[in-house]
Amino acid sequence: MTVVNRKIVPFLWFDKVSDEAVNHYLSAFPSSSLRRATTLPETPSGVVEIFAVDLLDSEFNLMSAGPEFKFTPAISFLVACSSAAEVDTIWQQLVPGGSVLMELGSYPFSERFGWLQDKFGVSWQIMFTGQQPIPQRMIPFLMFTGAQCGRAEEAIQFYTSIFPNSGVEDIQRYQKGEEPDQPGSVKYSEFKLYGQSFAAMDSAYDHGFTFNEAISFVVNCETQEEIDYYWEKLSADPEAEMCGWLKDRFGVSWQIVPTIMYEMQQTKDADRLARVTEAFLQMKKFDIAALQRVYEGG
Known part of the structure; x- marks a missing residue:
């Protein structure tokens, strides 16, 4: 079976x-x-x-x-790592033949993070989370761009209403001065569907791709x-x-x-x-x- x-x-x-x-x-x-x-x-x-x-x-x-x-970065996969060294190890495995979307380095939200498209076109966000233990290592990440930009929160509410054992875990919003993204739209959100973690954001930049x-x-x-x-x-x-x-x-x-x-x-x-x-x-x-x-x- x-x-x-x-x-x-x-x-x-x-x-x-x-x-x-x-x-x-x-x-x-x-x-x-x-x-x-x-x-x-x-x-x-x-x-x-x-x-x-x-x-x-x-x-x-x-x-x-x-x-x-x-493949486009409209859907990527956030890889939650237990150490900066693990971030570097996975990055070194995935980056050859691919392209870097955000350089591997230190950011306000993580001391070790990088975003890449691998040689097949699949996008990965590799991040040291600082969590011990890590509740979920692979998190699908949805980016709402183009005509869908500004609809991330609507989508999150829609999805969490459909699947049982669902709910919003965290939501962070753009503030004034972070244009072109509209204040109040979703800068980052983590939510659960059927107990599984997902993440989402709006992005008003002209990316030229969508789902x-x-x-x-x-x-x-x-x-x-x-x-x-x-x-x-x-x-x-x-x-x-x-x-x-x-x-x-x-x-x-x-x-x-x-x-x-x-x-x-x-x-x-x-x-x-x-x-x-x-x-x-x-x-x-x-x-x-x-x-x-x-x-x-x-």
Whole structure:
């Protein structure tokens, strides 16, 4: 049986290098491991590979499925470190071939911090937090830019109203004199969804990027009732609905996925896998009963 350790899991869409990225991240982050690997035949993107990995204390999904989407810093991952030395070690693993967004150094909020895009385009904020113990090592970080700038607080309130065991942990606001950001908008906020930590901020600078499907969030669901609930609450763009994917009113992409599908995709029966893959590719919102019927040959 496939064990799911997180309700919400970041999902990264690569072109054709996710297997290389898996090995790179497993070596860059301590206490990391490959959870499972899945190959899906005959999709619109050709043969698709999906890897589930544990990096530090968090599960990530990495998919190799073509060049449709490019990573941007609109969603990055804050890596909470126990020492300045650990910051430096992880930085040295990730920075080769990438680009520096904020130089590694001392800042008012951390004595050791740096922000980079790695050679695959994924953004990481690596920070010494000073916390002992660290409650969560990998924190998804959403930056609201462009047309979404100024909506971070609205999004936080929206998300925390949907998921149980959620709430705002901290919120810091821009002050007068920090233009172009508007006073009162979110400079930094940390919040929990289903007990998992997330962070968000507004940024009024002209970044030239916003959210896209390169990074989405999988919501693992045990029942059809859960799938129906999250689909109804989150989906705001009917044209973006396909194969369990949806886009919310802020442009953030989510996947509402039944956990039983992971077990179906691990089958050694090629015919079963082909039937399930063909079936879910035709669905928008996933139908667990229909997937089970197809899996069993009905």
